[in-house]
Amino acid sequence: MSDSGNATPLLTPANRRRFPPYCPPVECSACALLALCRMAGLGVDDARLAEVVGRKRPVARGAEVRRRERRSVIAVRSGALKSEMPRPGGEAQIVAFHLPGELVALAGADEQGAPEVRTLALMPSEVCELPVSELLGFAPEDAARFHLRLAQDATxxxxxxxxxxAWTRGEGAEARLAGFLLDIAARFASRELPAQAFRLPMPRRDIANFLGLAEETVCRLFRRFHGRGWIAVSGKRVVLRDPAKLRAVAAGAAADASPA
Amino acid sequence: MSDSGNATPLLTPANRRRFPPYCPPVECSACALLALCRMAGLGVDDARLAEVVGRKRPVARGAEVRRRERRSVIAVRSGALKSEMPRPGGEAQIVAFHLPGELVALAGADEQGAPEVRTLALMPSEVCELPVSELLGFAPEDAARFHLRLAQDATxxxxxxxxxxAWTRGEGAEARLAGFLLDIAARFASRELPAQAFRLPMPRRDIANFLGLAEETVCRLFRRFHGRGWIAVSGKRVVLRDPAKLRAVAAGAAADASPA
DNA sequence: CGCGTATTTGAAGGGCCTCAAGTATAGTGG
DNA sequence: CCACTATACTTGAGGCCCTTCAAATACGCG
Incomplete structure (x- = not known):
């Protein structure tokens, strides 16, 4: 199997510069918010869109994404976010990452007091906010369809x-990281973003937190996968070289074959 | 603090028989489905209730809870259920337990093919099913309010x-089990069921699966908590004797004080 | 180009898992 | 109502995986 085809770019210093950017913006056509925008009576290019939906609102790296309206749905346009739940004693637990085109802030869309879940930007990002309150004056039939869709998105x-x-409880640290890489790749692919070679939006520390592992363990696993030829990794740049093997590992297969 | 009052029953053989039953039925007034039932135009004691809502539908121990209607919401009336997500290679992962008065089957309320999540009865149980499709002919305003409530329940x-x-990722096995016991107790309490002394509806094996631990570890932890006086446990019967200590442990406090 | 952050690497130790066998419970059927 | 039996719970010993602590290096941002 050795070096069968250099179709996948190697992470040589020369290729680093031409590596795909972090998390490029998605078009409205690939955004999960589109259905709600349309149902709200907004054409994608309609003039009213800019009025009701806060488009391309920038969020600085490390800043918290906060609702402008009491009740609203937020989508990621570019960049990436993380949602974390505070724990009584110790570090907050990351419960989800949000990639371009995905919805955020559905949980607790109606909560009154201080939100339990905090959503932070992993890098300079852009978000779109669709205020639900603006739409309550709509015709009852439209409101019913809108809320039904909202319930569907929430479920x-x-x-x-x-x-x-389910998969973050996978037996063993290798299964979890393999599942994580495949999950990120699948979500990039579903938004028509490069899914074989990409940059991880989050640091090792956040991956470890999310998977319930130590940061050093995640580092060692990346190196181990790299050494076995399953992936190529350099910092946040990742190339999936053997997705089938990763799937097998994520399913619990023991790593026996493949040269070290 | 020694034995300050024997208000909490000890698990002597004599007291076993008078121990609270497993998961007694909840009244409609304490059921999470009540708001949807009322919104559907159904008085709790209304004659139409029996027609639209499948009340007290029995589910045998180990049997799967399946929707009768394509789209419906299910609530537990008595007994207890577990929802599990199959994993590629190996045992299914339990993602949630459902106690009396709680909603089930919100997830995937709209999915077309075979449901990903299977819901099984942990003991002989009764469930109520409210078919959403029956209500689509309602007045638009009522439908709008109904779907809004549905969205709120989903979020x-x-x-x-x-x-x-968040709390199942708690550092250490002790923190996880303490959090689990407190979670169960809080949910019993919110439904006006006995929350200090109760029977766990699920076997050790399911607790271990849910918490990402080995069954033997869960057993040892129960015994350890029992030995430290935090709880009294005999099989599925549990009495919480020091909830404050359990909270501290769940928050990550190391167990140093308290006699062994 | 320099500094701060992120990533990497090593060694030692502990907590949880695995395997195995015995005991008690509770559901089942007569 | 009681006996029976399958299931669930308990307990012990040994070993491995992952964590922890510590420090060096690489990367990326300003």
Missing amino acids: AALLAAQRTL | AALLAAQRTL
Whole structure:
């Protein structure tokens, strides 16, 4: 198997500069918020869109994404976010990462007091905010369809959270990291972003937190996967070289074959 | 503090028989489905209730809870359920337990094919099913309010799932089990069921699966907590004797004080 | 180009898992 | 109502995976 085809770019210093950018903006056509925008009576290029939806609102790296309206749905346009839940004693637990085109802030969309979940930008990002309150004056039939769609999006998010709960409990640290890489790649692919070679938006520390591992363990696993030829990794740049093997590892297969 | 009052029953053989039953049925007044039932135009004691809502539908121990209608919301009336997500290679991962008065089957309420999440009865149980499709002919205003409530319930469920994700990642096995016991107790209390002395509806094996631990570890932890006087445990019967200490442990406090 | 942050690497130790066997419970059927 | 039996719970010993602590290096941002 050795070096079968150099179709995948190697992470030589020369290739680093031409590596895909971090998290490029997605078009409205690939955004999960599109259905709600349309249902709100807004054409994508309509003039009213800019009025109701806060488009391209910038969020600085490390800053918290906060609702402008009491009740609203937020989507990521570019960059990446993380949602974390504080724990009584110790570090907050990261419960989800949000990539371009994905919805945020569905959980607790109606909570009154201080939000339990904090959402922070992992890099300079842009978000779109669709205020639900602006739409309450709509015709009852439209409001019903809108809220139904909202409920569907929320149940979809719940299902996604349960899937996450399932594979992050995978036996062994290798299974978890393999599952993580495949999850990120699949989500990039579903938004028509490069999914084989990409940059991880989050530091090792956040990956470790999310997977329930130590930061050093995540580092060692990246190196181990790299050494086995499953991936090529240099800092945040990652190339998936053997997705099938990663799937097998994520499913619990012991690593026996493949040269070290 | 020694034996300050024997208000809490000891788990002597004599007291076993008078121990609270497993998961007694909740009244409609304490059920999370009540708001949706009322909004659907159904008085709790209304004759139509029996027609639209499948009340007291029995589910045998180990049987799968399946929707009768394509789209519906299910609540637990008595007993207890577990929801599990299959994993590629190996045992399914339990993602949630459902106690009397709680909603189920929100996730995937709209999915078309075979459901990803399977919901099984941990003991002989009764469930109520409210078919959403039956209500689509309602007045638009009522439909709008109904779907809004549905969306709120869905986001609340998502928030609950994220909370679960946070404390089940607690550092150390002791923190996880302490958090688990407090979680169960709090949910019993919110439904006006006995929350200090109760029976765990699920076997050790399921607790271990849910918390990402080995079954033997869970057993040892129960015995350890029992030995330290934090709880009294005999099989599935549990009495919380020092909830404050359990909270401290769940928050990550090291166990140093308290006699062994 | 320099500094701060992020990543990497090593060594030692502990906590949880695995395997195995015995005991007690509770559900089942007569 | 009681006996029976399958399931669930408990307990012990040994070993490995992951964590912790510490320090050096590489990268990226201003």
